[in-house]
Amino acid sequence: MKQIDTTARIYALVTCIGIVSFLCAGCSGQRGQTAKPPPRLYKITASNLHGADCVGEGNIWAVGAYGAAYHSGDGGTTWKRQRTKTENLLCSVDFIDERKGWACGIYGTVLHTDDGGKTWIRQKTGTSEHLFSVCFVGPSTGWAVGNMGTTIHTTDGGASWTAQREAEDASFNSVCFVDETTGWVAGEFGRIYHTKDGGKTWVQQKPPTLFVNEDDPWGDVPLALFGVTFINQNRGWIVGMEGVLLTTEDGGNSWLDLGSALNIKEPLYDMEISGRRAWIVGGGGTYLLSEDAGASWTLLENRIKTRFWLHDLSVSSPQKVWVVGARGAVVKTDDAGNTWTMLSGLTYDVPEFGLVDF
Numbered sequence: 001m002k003q004i005d006t007t008a009r010i011y012a013l014v015t016c017i018g019i020v021s022f023l024c025a026g027c028s029g030q031r032g033q034t035a036k037p038p039p040r041l042y043k044i045t046a047s048n049l050h051g052a053d054c055v056g057e058g059n060i061w062a063v064g065a066y067g068a069a070y071h072s073g074d075g076g077t078t079w080k081r082q083r084t085k086t087e088n089l090l091c092s093v094d095f096i097d098e099r100k101g102w103a104c105g106i107y108g109t110v111l112h113t114d115d116g117g118k119t120w121i122r123q124k125t126g127t128s129e130h131l132f133s134v135c136f137v138g139p140s141t142g143w144a145v146g147n148m149g150t151t152i153h154t155t156d157g158g159a160s161w162t163a164q165r166e167a168e169d170a171s172f173n174s175v176c177f178v179d180e181t182t183g184w185v186a187g188e189f190g191r192i193y194h195t196k197d198g199g200k201t202w203v204q205q206k207p208p209t210l211f212v213n214e215d216d217p218w219g220d221v222p223l224a225l226f227g228v229t230f231i232n233q234n235r236g237w238i239v240g241m242e243g244v245l246l247t248t249e250d251g252g253n254s255w256l257d258l259g260s261a262l263n264i265k266e267p268l269y270d271m272e273i274s275g276r277r278a279w280i281v282g283g284g285g286t287y288l289l290s291e292d293a294g295a296s297w298t299l300l301e302n303r304i305k306t307r308f309w310l311h312d313l314s315v316s317s318p319q320k321v322w323v324v325g326a327r328g329a330v331v332k333t334d335d336a337g338n339t340w341t342m343l344s345g346l347t348y349d350v351p352e353f354g355l356v357d358f
Contacts, residue, residue, distance in 0.1 A: 044070055044079045044344035049324035051092040053101070054316035061117060062324045063090035063103050071117050076322075076332055076343055082117040092133045092312075094142070102158060104131035104144045112158050123158040133174045141180050143199060145172035151185065153199050164199040174228045182233050184252060190222030192238065194252050205252040207238070227270040237294055239268035239280055247294060262288070262299055272313040272321065277336045281310035281323050289337050304331055304340045305347045 049064035062070045067086035072079045084090070088109045095101035103111045103120070108127040111120040125131070129150040136142035142158065145151050149168025152161045170188040177183035181198045184205075185191075193202040207225075223241035230236035238246045238255070243264025246255045259268075266283035273279075273294050280288040280297065285306040288297045304310065308326035315321050323331040329345030 043328065044330050045328040047328055048326050049328060050311050051090065052312045052314040052322050052324040053093045053095050054314045054322060055095050055098050057316045057320055059098050060316065060322055061093050061095060061101065062330060063093045065089055069103060069117055082120065084111055084120045086122065094134050094136050096136050096139060100139055102134050102136060102142060104134040106130040110144060110158060125152055125161045126163065127152060135175045135177050137177050137180055143175050143177060145175040145185050147171045151199065165202060173226045176228045176230050178230050178232055184228050184230060186225035186228040186238050188224045190225060192252060207246055207255045208257045226267060229271045231273060237271050239271050241267045243268060258297060262297060264299060269311045270313045272315050274315045274318045279313055279321055279337050281313055283309045285310060305342060305349055306345060307348055308346060
């Protein structure tokens with residue numbers, strides 16, 4: 001027993017010496033090497049950001065948890081929190097110029113600004129349902145969609161809002177209009193609706209059945225759709241759960257599945273396009289790039305260095321694109337998506353953070 005105890009003590013002593021030597025090397029460096037400092041974490045906010053929008057290369061807004069709205073007027077160099085006078089989560093923001101914008105959120109919240117966000121005023125929407133997406137096609141005409149199939153519409157800049165649809169047991173997560181008459185909404189259970197008359201009537205479109213979730217314990221349930229983007233009356237894309245990626249060239253009469261071949265399990269939340277380049281972001285830091293105007297896509301891992309979800313994209317120029325997401329993530333590219341810089345948020349360049357999704 002004495003021999004065993006002595007051996008154990010020697011082993012413990014050697015282990016302690018090794019640990020101390022390692023720590024000392026990390027503090028002061030050994031053999032002339034200095035410790036590498038961790039990357040700086042630039043903090044705009046530590047809270048989740050859900051929506052972003054740009055006007056030109058200079059003005060960027062980001063909205064999110066606890067009624068937060070942040071604005072940069074110098075291309076992202078400096079940021080200022082704007083007073084929204086609400087604690088409600090803001091899910092989406094849309095500006096039509098440097099002064100006029102709208103944000104929507106939970107409990108029927110719609111906020112409007114006429115001065116670039118220096119002041120935000122809550123508008124009466126006539127609903128208490130959560131609103132997840134807002135889209136304006138001019139200073140007067142806009143839509144917001146949300147929980148229980150809520151679809152509200154304004155023709156006077158939000159001074160008054162009216163419901164366009166009856167309640168439906170499905171959340172609408174995204175709305176996109178290309179003009180005052182032609183638009184789409186996408187949401188839970190693979191629901192896609194299209195209108196050609198400004199929302200007076202809506203027609204359900206049928207996406208491919210291939211993204212039915214066959215492993216769902218409740219049976220075959222179509223996967224939720226999170227983002228819809230159209231560039232004209234014919235060409236568009238939809239993204240959603242478990243890597244769903246659909247495209248159409250006939251206004252949604254038929255949809256082509258692009259996602260199955262990519263074999264992505266993470267949810268995809270938003271897609272944007274500018275010229276020949278297009279971008280998609282999603283859960284777990286997922287990032288996809290297209291160099292042929294959205295016809296084909298490449299999953300690029302480790303380009304955006306986070307494991308947290310990325311929720312919204314906004315394009316300020318063909319080269320400059322912005323992404324916002326969990327834990328205050330604000331990420332930008334100046335080269336059309338080849339490389340990305342994290343201005344705020346948690347990056348896995350710092351080992352203690354960003355290792356798990358939620």
